[in-house]
Structure formats: structure tokens, C-alpha cells
Amino acid sequence: MIIPVITLWQPWASWIMMGWKTIETRTHPRFACLEGKTIGIHAGLKWDNDANIRALYYISQAQKLKTEYFKSIKGAIIGTVFVRQHRLLNGLDSQQALIDCKKTQRYGLILDNINPIEPIKISGKQGIWKCNISKNCS
Numbered sequence: 001m002i003i004p005v006i007t008l009w010q011p012w013a014s015w016i017m018m019g020w021k022t023i024e025t026r027t028h029p030r031f032a033c034l035e036g037k038t039i040g041i042h043a044g045l046k047w048d049n050d051a052n053i054r055a056l057y058y059i060s061q062a063q064k065l066k067t068e069y070f071k072s073i074k075g076a077i078i079g080t081v082f083v084r085q086h087r088l089l090n091g092l093d094s095q096q097a098l099i100d101c102k103k104t105q106r107y108g109l110i111l112d113n114i115n116p117i118e119p120i121k122i123s124g125k126q127g128i129w130k131c132n133i134s135k136n137c138s
Contacts, residue, residue: 002132005040005077006031007124011051013043014070015098017079017116020059023097025089025106031128034109035086040077040131042124047071055098076119077131085110 008016008024015021024031052059086109091102101108122137131137 001134002130003038003040003080004034004128005042005124005131006034006128007042007044007126009044009046009048009051010074011070012048012098013041013078014073015055015059016041016081016111017114019114021096021098022111022114023089023093023108024111025097025099025101025108027104027106029086029088029107031107031109032086034083034128036083038080038082038113040133041079041081042077042122043070043073043075043119044124045074047074054100058095058098073119075123076121077117077133077137078119079114079116080133081111081115082113083109084112 012021016024086107089097089101089106089108093101093108097108120133120137122131
């Protein structure tokens with residue numbers, strides 16, 4: 001099954017797989033083509049040291065502590081999600097996006113059917129890329 005994949009820095013990718021982040025945001029609308037598709041979520045090699053600060057108002061202290069576990073999960077597709085909708089976001093979306101959506105114009109992928117998988121190690125790419133997840137992306 002060949003699907004489109006997007007790479008996110010950790011812990012953002014893991015927060016999606018845990019159901020804490022149900023809106024993935026961008027400051028551009030280029031991911032609109034993903035609406036109505038199942039996509040892969042790739043945990044990139046980079047760790048966003050500012051993630052807990054940005055998400056401070058949206059996640060609990062217990063969730064922040066649990067986040068430390070994910071520092072070891074990098075460079076792998078960690079699950080699939082269904083992109084129910086792509087749209088311009090507003091301040092009411094901040095809780096589901098785990099980031100302020102009021103001060104900066106953001107576009108969001110509204111995610112459903114979160115399906116964590118056994119990590120498939122593979123180098124990620126910027127933008128949207130394709131992977132045959134049934135054959136470990138080969």
C-alpha cells in the first residue's frame with residue numbers, strides 16, 4: 001500500500017500517534033492535497049526543544065513527562081492517520097493543534113483514525129513523499 005507521508009520533528013509526531021494532537025499545522029496551504037487520504041506520520045531525526053514550551057498551555061505536566069520516552073523514536077514512520085479535512089485554522093483550534101492558532105495564520109490537517117504501527121526505520125524528506133508501508137517502504 002503506497003501512501004503519502006509527512007515528516008514531523010519529535011515530539012510532535014508522537015503526540016499525534018497518542019491522540020493528543022489531532023490537528024497538524026503549517027503556515028502554508030500546500031498540504032491541502034492530502035484531504036481525504038490516509039497518510040503516514042514519520043518521526044524525523046530532530047527533536048524540537050521548544051515543543052513543550054509551545055504546547056505548555058495545551059498539555060498536562062504528566063503528558064510532558066511521558067514525552068521524554070519518545071526521544072528514542074526517530075527516523076521512522078510511526079503510524080497512519082486519515083486527513084478528514086484541510087482548512088484555515090482559528091484560535092478555537094489551538095487545543096487540538098497544541099499550538100497557538102490565533103496569532104499566526106495557520107492551515108491545518110484535521111486528523112482521524114489514528115493508527116500507531118511498529119516503527120518502520122527510514123530516512124524522511126521534506127514536504128510530502130511516498131512510501132509502500134506494506135513492504136517497509138522499499
